[in-house]
Amino acid sequence: MNGFFRKLGLFIEVKRGLVIAASVLLLLAALVGASRLSFATGIETMISTDSQVYRDYQEFNKNFGAETVIILARAEGLANLVDLDNLTAVDSIEQQLSKEAGVLSVVGPGFALRQAMAQIAGAPVLPPDQATLEVIMLDSRALRSEMKHFFPTDNFGIVIITMEGGTSLDQVSAVVDAARAAIGRVSFNGIEASVTGASVIFAKMEELMTQSMSTMIGISMLLMLIILAAVFAVRGFFAWRWLPLGAVIIGSIYAFGMMGWLSVPITMVTMAILPILIGLGVDYAVQFHNRYDEEARRGETVAEAIIDSVTHIGPAILIAIIAACLGFAALFLSPVPMIRQFGMILIIGVIACYLVSLFILLPVLYSHDRRKKAASKTASPKDGSEVGIVERALAKLAPRIIRNPVLIISVAAVFTVIGIGLDSRIETETDENKYISQDLPLMKDFNDLAALSGGSTAFNIMIRADDVTELEVLEWMQTLEGRLLSQSVVPVLRVDSIAGVVAQAAGGGLPSAQAAVNQILEFVPELAKANLLTGAKTLANVTVMTAPGLSTEDLRGLRETVDTYLSSPPAGVTAVVTGQGVIGIELMDSLTTGRVEMTLLGIGLVFLGLFVLFRFNAAKALIATLPIAMIIGWSSVVMYFGGIKYTALTATLGSLIIGIGVEFTILMMMRYQEERQKGAAPGAAMTTAMTKIGRAVITSGLTVVGGFGALLFARDFPILTDFGAVTMINVGFALVSSLVVLPTIIVAIDLRKERKLAKAAAG
Structure with a gap:
């Protein structure tokens, strides 16, 4: 040598x-x-693109949109939160963002109020006056339970923007910018609004990474100059x-x-x-x-x-x-x-x-x-x-x-x-x-959102069939929901599915005839179905929500339980567990x-x-x-x-x-x-x-x-x-x-x- x-x-x-x-x-x-x-x-930076876990997640994202952007409205008190002018402003933001490219659905306080008015007046419009608004939202001067999904406390309102599957980071960034611009165009009284969510964090990541790289390069050069000069x-x-x-x-x-x-x-x-x-x-x-x-x-x-x-x-x-x-x-x-x-x-x-x-x-x-x-x-x-x-x-x-x-x-x-x-x-x-500083304003907003939501989506169950809205399949979904809510491995706070939507519209239980199911589905707004059912009715999403902060071992135990429940689906039905919990x-x-x-x-x-x-x-x-x-x-x-x-x-x-x-x-x-x-x-x-x-x-x-x-x-x-x-x-x-x-x-x-x-x- x-x-x-x-x-x-x-x-x-x-x-x-x-x-x-x-x-x-x-x-x-x-x-x-x-x-x-x-x-x-x-x-794709954390999970191999050749793995079945990644392919399942991508299929779910393509059909149901795994990316979400959240608008968090902070009110000084309940009076500001239920003010008609403020909620009209929130509704205008929802309407603007629903027209943005790559947006699958926008649901929030405005959507909830329009749905309530549709049942009262037969048309999805905003309440005409403050008195009607308070009748819809309040019960003995407290928020009604059915409003809690978009009004988790007396001080917060939430707008959920779900992106279409396969959207690029640039599209997400464009929607984030549009959301901030829409907030800037309206006038609130006693309310401050911000944009947050995991997708917002990732959209901001490139800017943070560029800033950090510049800092690290400058510091490393300075340290080298000092070390070489001294030693x-x-x-x-x-x-x-x-x-x-x-x-x-x-x-x-x-x-x-x-x-x-x-x-x-x-x-x-x-x-x-x-x-x-x-x-x-x-x-x-x-x-x-x-x-x-x-x-x-x-x-x-x-x-x-x-x-x-x-x-x-x-x-x-x-x-x-x-x-x-x-x-x-x-x-x-x-x-x-x-x-x-x-x-x-x-x-x-x-x-x-x-x-x-x-x-x-x-x-x-x-x-x-x-x-x-x-x-x-x-x-x-x-x-x-x-x-x-x-x-x-x-x-x-x-x-x-x-x-x-x-x-x-x-x-x-x-x-x-x-x-x-x-x-x-x-x-x-x-x-x-957690790889990102929790002191950043966007992470504080995100953590506030996690605390307000009272839970986090642990898993998504993606169900495939020729027609997932058939009564037999819906009955199996409803049984699955009940078993998930009652299992004792990890407390499950909520399970959302198209079966639950149909049962709620029917007064608490599934109809006994397929024709009634079809009629209800025709009545349910597209925004309410977008994240639970594909247009061709061949795929359904069951969302399993648990308390936030679960350990990986807790999620692993719940995953095993879910797999057991999915082992015997009806003929012609297959189901796979995906979502952030599986990725974790x-x-x-x-x-x-x-x-x-x-x-x-x-x-x-x-x-x-x-x-x-x-x-x-x-x-x-x-x-x-x-x-x-x-x-x-x-x-x-x-x-x-x-x-x-x-x-x-x-x-x-x-x-x-x-x-x-x-x-x-x-x-x-x-x-x-x-x-x-x-x-x-x-x-x-x-x-x-x-x-x-x-x-x-x-x-x-x-x-x-x-x-x-x-x-x-x-x-x-x-x-x-x-x-x-x-x-x-x-x-x-x-x-x-x-x-x-x-x-x-x-x-x-x-x-x-x-x-x-x-x-x-x-x-």
Whole structure:
């Protein structure tokens, strides 16, 4: 491998102009690709589009409209809520929005009043005066129970806008804008209205994601500038220590260009890629720059410094890159699409940053030093020794940790075991709405709505038949409703279906003749049927509403009960359970079982990869992998006591930290082997290795911490801030493990080998 990299170094030295020109052309192509980037916030980012769960949900959405926009009217009191002028204004909003493209139905206080007037006066009109209005809405100065669906309290009114199936995010956004414009055109007295709902949140997501990405990129750049200025001291003028950051910016553009060309969208997970790549990429660039600088300090010519730095550090970083990519490749095992995309772009990004460091950073250094003739003469010692504070500290640390292998390894192992035991007790967050800050005004409105509604839709039962309005099918639906309301697994607050609508119109029970059913259905307004029955009468929707805040296990138990009730439908009838509850269960399963498998696979792939790269030396592969694998347990301790839940991002921590941390152990091991090959004893070789490469490893670790630290400023997305905090701690653990646990293990093993050899020789 060294021979190949020596030839590569010679190629970079001779063909540097060609290399830089090719890099510029690729950069232009990457910029074009980056312009093709798009955002994705829908269910397809969390559930595989090939799964039956996704297909059922899409069919339900197409026929009944899963997207809803809610207008929440807050009144100062009941008097304002039942004021005819205010309700006339609400009704005008309903009428305007019912004409918007993509809207399936609009039901609210105006709809309820018109329905009541249709029964009283025979026409769906608004009450003519305040007295009639109060007769319809009030009973002993309190809201009538039949009005509670649209007037949940004495202070709130709700308008529900259901979108047609298959509507795009742009259509939802247009309806949200239309709703806000309609609110602005009317005049309320003592009422404030706002637009909310899950669809509104997703429509707003792109704007929030763009703002957060801009903040994270700016912060990560600033942190890199500070870290490199404080820690990374190299020859030349002060700003030269920021050269690795420039290289990484180019590498990140390459990565985002590939995202565009491969049609990988920006999601709540992949939006974290850029600050992470900045941290990781600066790490690789620092290693190359540091080794080039070390060779130059030895008094080598510019050409020799380039060739030797590529020869010595190139293979070590390549092995680290391959090991990192193998760790990231474990993310492909996840059933969650945005996690798989996260893994793919991480792999593309680290490879791009490695190639940029090799083919752009080094040629730039060469061109600069060749012109200045700075590499041929230096006042530094010819052996390149350093006397900085970091090197002095590491030189003192090395002998102390080498003398205490039992204590260090025991403490590390104990925390690993404790973490493994605690891991199963860490909660998993599957509610995508909780991935967004609850302090945002739109989330406050959404939470107010959830509290007011007195429940949330747990499941939708989609029923198929040649004619779902046949009396036999309606009777089965009504029986199903009764069983759901009476079952005791989870309290069911309400069940809505077309059978219930017919029974209510018939006075409380289903008619005994099909003709009567058909007559009632003709009378029921289309708006009342739109979300329960398709026009062809081949599909029906049964909505099961439960109390809000149920755990996934509660939903799972209810789902199993519902499946039991659906096991024996009438002949020619099929039923499937879908809706947000099913999505939540599916996502929970993906984030729990998939997370453990991804972590184990990541460890296994890294070990096998290093086993091959280290020429089938199992001991070296194990030594490089074990210290980093141990910190997965340490991470669980932090998450458990820190109250941090597993999410779509923190579920990747195991594979991610294996991929990131193994670089530190590989660099340390290979520098140690380099010193051993020069004839140094184990203790002296490790002290030299820690002193020589320790500064670069610490700088690399700090840049990675800085990259993840930028995630802490994505305040609108707790999913990112939690992930950033835990990963920063894990990278710190990786540094500790690489500079404390790894050296102890390596030296202890080598000393034992030497003792055995000495004993054998003496014997």
